[in-house]
Amino acid sequence: MRVRNLHRKGWSANCYLVSEGQDAVVIDPSIPVREITDALGEDGLCLHAILLTHGHFDHMLSLDDLRDAIPAKAYLHRGDSDFPQDAAKSCYLSMLGRDIRHRPAEVLLDGGEVLSFGALRFTVLHTPGHTGGCVCYRAGDALFTGDTLFADGFGRTDLPGGDWSTLCDALGQLAAMRDEPLTIYPGHGEHAVLADAIDRIQPYIKF
8 A cells, every 4th residue: 555645834734545456535525626636646546535634714725626637536434524515614614714515425434334445444433632533544554643643642622522531542543553563644744653653642641
């Protein structure tokens, strides 16, 4: 499995292009659609799905443009199901001062699903706290953690859907996996070994 971070500087979050053979998914389409389609074309990849880690605007900036360019469905946890259509909840209004809305996700998740896209296989972990619908996607030894866990920190809880106690529980769920050889690919910043990331936040969180 190949993981490419197509991240740009600015408001955009990390945008991952995950592929196995010619099968691909995009996790958090946060960059201009042309850059995503160019990356797909470079390797002749077939985009099967758009996986959203949660509903904040910086993780879905090109969501509609990508779906217009390629007929791939968007997946989002039902806890954030109305975020794409609500500029206040998605933080477009508070962060950018713009009333931008997206079409709803085609597939709503509950957590616990196993998603298969050609040769790719993802397990969905519901990890609320940063928002009510935050999820992590696990594929083999890769864990895409969105804004739940970073290499050196964790998501804020003062935005719509945030809750500190719930986030602590979610981080405890990830901490229980620390003995597995997992690499985290977060929504912002660099990737890291899961155990190292957990060690860095241990002083601040009661698991």
